[in-house]
Amino acid sequence: MTMASSCTKLCLQCKGLLRSKTVASTWQYSTQVRHCNTVTRLPTKFLNGSSVIGGNLTAAHARQRWKQQVFCYSGLTTRHLGNEAKEDNDLEQSSGAHVVAYKSPLLPIRDAVPATESQISLDLDAAAELSALEEINDEEAVSISVPAAIPPASTSLRDYVDQSETLSKLVQLGVNLWKLEQRPNVGSMLLKLNFNTDVAPRLLFLKEIGVEDSRFGYIITHNPFIFSENLENLRARVNYLKSKKFSSETVASMVSRAPYLLNFSVKRLDNRLGFYQQQLNLSASNTRSIVARLPRLLCGSLEPVKENLKVCEIELGFKANEIQQIVTAVPKVLTVNKRKLTQVFDFLHNTMKVPHHLITKFPQVLNTKYLRVKERHLFLEYLGKAQYDPTLPNYISLNRLVSLPDETFCTEVASATLDDFNLFQKTL
Amino acid sequence: MSTPAVRMFRKLEGLFCVYKPSGVHWKLVRDSIETNLLKGLNSSPSLPLPQEVRFLAHPSDTHPDSEAEAPKGLTLSAASVPVLSKHHLVTGPEFQHIRVGVGHRLDAFSSGVLVLAVGNGNKILNNLYRTRVTRDYTLEGEFGTATDDFSHTGRVVERSTYGHITQDKLDRVLAMLQGANQKALLLYSNVDMRSQEAYEMAAQGLLGPEGKSEPILTGLRCVNFQPPNFTLEVQCLNETQKYLCKVVHEIGLELRSTAVCKGVRRTRDGPFTLQDALTRNHWTASDIMHAIRQFHSLKRKKKHFHTQTKDPVLQPPEENVTTASEQTETSDEAATAVGRVK
Numbered sequence: 001m002t003m004a005s006s007c008t009k010l011c012l013q014c015k016g017l018l019r020s021k022t023v024a025s026t027w028q029y030s031t032q033v034r035h036c037n038t039v040t041r042l043p044t045k046f047l048n049g050s051s052v053i054g055g056n057l058t059a060a061h062a063r064q065r066w067k068q069q070v071f072c073y074s075g076l077t078t079r080h081l082g083n084e085a086k087e088d089n090d091l092e093q094s095s096g097a098h099v100v101a102y103k104s105p106l107l108p109i110r111d112a113v114p115a116t117e118s119q120i121s122l123d124l125d126a127a128a129e130l131s132a133l134e135e136i137n138d139e140e141a142v143s144i145s146v147p148a149a150i151p152p153a154s155t156s157l158r159d160y161v162d163q164s165e166t167l168s169k170l171v172q173l174g175v176n177l178w179k180l181e182q183r184p185n186v187g188s189m190l191l192k193l194n195f196n197t198d199v200a201p202r203l204l205f206l207k208e209i210g211v212e213d214s215r216f217g218y219i220i221t222h223n224p225f226i227f228s229e230n231l232e233n234l235r236a237r238v239n240y241l242k243s244k245k246f247s248s249e250t251v252a253s254m255v256s257r258a259p260y261l262l263n264f265s266v267k268r269l270d271n272r273l274g275f276y277q278q279q280l281n282l283s284a285s286n287t288r289s290i291v292a293r294l295p296r297l298l299c300g301s302l303e304p305v306k307e308n309l310k311v312c313e314i315e316l317g318f319k320a321n322e323i324q325q326i327v328t329a330v331p332k333v334l335t336v337n338k339r340k341l342t343q344v345f346d347f348l349h350n351t352m353k354v355p356h357h358l359i360t361k362f363p364q365v366l367n368t369k370y371l372r373v374k375e376r377h378l379f380l381e382y383l384g385k386a387q388y389d390p391t392l393p394n395y396i397s398l399n400r401l402v403s404l405p406d407e408t409f410c411t412e413v414a415s416a417t418l419d420d421f422n423l424f425q426k427t428l
Numbered sequence: 429m430s431t432p433a434v435r436m437f438r439k440l441e442g443l444f445c446v447y448k449p450s451g452v453h454w455k456l457v458r459d460s461i462e463t464n465l466l467k468g469l470n471s472s473p474s475l476p477l478p479q480e481v482r483f484l485a486h487p488s489d490t491h492p493d494s495e496a497e498a499p500k501g502l503t504l505s506a507a508s509v510p511v512l513s514k515h516h517l518v519t520g521p522e523f524q525h526i527r528v529g530v531g532h533r534l535d536a537f538s539s540g541v542l543v544l545a546v547g548n549g550n551k552i553l554n555n556l557y558r559t560r561v562t563r564d565y566t567l568e569g570e571f572g573t574a575t576d577d578f579s580h581t582g583r584v585v586e587r588s589t590y591g592h593i594t595q596d597k598l599d600r601v602l603a604m605l606q607g608a609n610q611k612a613l614l615l616y617s618n619v620d621m622r623s624q625e626a627y628e629m630a631a632q633g634l635l636g637p638e639g640k641s642e643p644i645l646t647g648l649r650c651v652n653f654q655p656p657n658f659t660l661e662v663q664c665l666n667e668t669q670k671y672l673c674k675v676v677h678e679i680g681l682e683l684r685s686t687a688v689c690k691g692v693r694r695t696r697d698g699p700f701t702l703q704d705a706l707t708r709n710h711w712t713a714s715d716i717m718h719a720i721r722q723f724h725s726l727k728r729k730k731k732h733f734h735t736q737t738k739d740p741v742l743q744p745p746e747e748n749v750t751t752a753s754e755q756t757e758t759s760d761e762a763a764t765a766v767g768r769v770k
Contacts, residue, residue, distance in 0.1 A: 142504060158513040171512050178520035371449055406709060425707045426447050
């Protein structure tokens with residue numbers, strides 16, 4: 001009897017704990033049922049365990065209390081022994097009907113939380129009758145569902161990943177959950193997603209338009225809000241892009257490289273395309289090629305682009321047709337940092353004495369790092385080979401100056417070794 | 429538990445030096461080195477995921493609610509599944525921050541040797557800071573202009589002729605400056621110049637300021653003179669790069685002309701020379717590991733040499749990291765100091 005009393009004492013303690021936990025989760029659950037159809041794991045597990053009981057309500061009530069006790073005791077043992085023999089129930093399918101039917105048996109339990117001593121003693125008697133050492137048949141043993149010890153609220157998704165089907169499948173796809181949980185509210189949004197109704201249709205849609213499976217992780221990590229977009233809207237946007245004569249492979253590559261693209265409305269995409277076409281006075285096919293190569297242009301705001309264009313025109317002194325040529329060849333110039341652009345241009349034009357038309361011919365120099373251009377130019381100057389005028393002999397073209405990797409640059413352009421270049425860098 | 433990343437990090441703890449290019453803030457250098465080290469550490473292979481045993485329902489009945497009704501016989505199967513909560517995409521990278529410390533700082537205008545320390549090397553860095561370690565600079569100057577911040581990028585304040593300046597006059601001015609600095613050195617030594625103690629300290633090269641003091645140039649000479657450009661080589665203590673630009677400006681004034689500083693380049697910081705400095709394309713984890721290994725072997729060699737030539741008087745009281753080269757150098761200066769004192 002002493003063992004039973006100690007058992008019941010333990011049961012009482014964890015019952016108190018568990019009751020508050022399950023009550024909290026059932027409250028949570030009931031409010032959720034009212035607002036939306038998604039279902040979280042813990043409360044339904046609890047309900048499913050009790051759904052084993054059939055028949056009349058009173059028997060169910062008593063058995064349920066017993067079940068609850070077994071529930072918490074087994075929970076204790078598993079915690080102590082450490083081996084988690086959990087059943088991985090797929091509970092996202094449990095229908096609303098079950099929910100409604102079993103809310104009523106829960107009500108008396110909820111009210112029992114501010115229980116009096118007499119009530120607890122009553123339960124003790126009940127516990128003494130139905131002890132945990134009672135023999136149950138195999139079917140009931142199999143159907144005991146042990147709830148996972150997951151906290152009702154947590155700052156990290158790693159507490160929920162093993163129990164949530166959505167999260168496990170996202171990790172298997174390659175989504176960086178750690179990065180996503182740093183963003184506010186994204187973690188809770190992902191947890192509430194239902195894999196089969198929310199995630200899978202959109203991934204299938206992406207596959208339909210031609211995005212490769214290996215890119216899903218990248219896309220979701222950068223844009224988790226693709227799951228809150230209406231499928232109809234997504235289809236409409238893809239159709240709009242196709243109507244603007246983007247081929248399907250181009251659309252697929254644009255979506256893979258700019259994950260936020262399909263979150264923007266058709267009107268906004270239209271606005272952007274129109275802006276680029278008008279501002280730069282480009283033909284439709286040129287606009288298409290720029291946007292296809294740098295799909296980020298359609299996603300970001302237009303203010304920095306306008307500023308960059310003004311800088312090119314006024315500060316750097318390029319003519320309109322030169323700007324057109326530069327942007328068609330290297331669209332990144334539209335989004336590069338203004339200060340870096342002016343720094344590189346200043347060095348190119350005033351120190352290296354390269355005229356505007358040559359820079360227009362080799363626009364990738366505007367995209368390089370300032371230090372790279374400076375070191376290489378000074379090295380060539382030290383060797384006496386800094387000659388960028390195509391009309392004179394020993395001409396070195398600007399694209400060979402900046403685009404070649406260090407070793408090739410040293411051997412071919414400067415006719416020196418890499419060590420010499422390193423030693424020279426240390427004299428600057 | 430020692431993962432390959434942790435083992436790699438142990439090898440990365442120590443001191444090394446990089447060549448900081450001019451026009452870049454030292455903090456950017458430190459940040460990019462930290463980013464590169466993190467990249468290198470987190471790319472090392474991680475341990476395999478731990479597995480756990482779970483009892484999964486037999487997938488014959490597709491409707492999971494049917495599980496609620498007693499299934500015919502036990503249809504649970506044990507499966508060993510990986511614990512996804514330990515996956516690196518869920519827990520984040522193994523290393524999220526590394527302590528990278530900077531030795532004597534260099535301002536954005538100057539370039540040169542910048543000493544950095546990783547992890548436990550920061551303690552040795554503190555010692556380096558506290559010992560009296562000199563630094564070598566190369567100053568490029570140009571006669572004819574004076575600016576408000578003493579460098580060639582400042583606003584021009586004055587222009588003057590420099591035709592009258594010869595190498596001889598320059599050398600005389602430099603000698604005068606050096607003398608003044610030697611006097612300052614003796615003054616800050618906190619020792620009565622007429623005592624035996626002062627003589628012994630001077631003989632071993634231990635004269636000098638303890639801790640913070642005015643910047644003192646322990647050596648100064650002109651290596652290149654082609655008017656209007658000239659190059660100076662300086663050894664100094666407790667200096668800032670702005671002070672060195674000011675020195676160039678003052679030299680111009682002493683020569684009845686004006687001068688401006690075009691470049692400040694640190695060629696040596698204590699035992700770290702230009703030879704060991706890593707250039708920008710070598711700021712990767714593997715190159716840094718190599719440089720740190722070199723530093724450790726050098727330290728071991730010098731400790732060995734130190735214990736071999738052990739002399740109780742020679743042993744400085746504070747630390748055991750002073751290298752033999754620095755000792756010989758300070759004794760050279762002591763010799764000249766003794767000469768001047770006379």
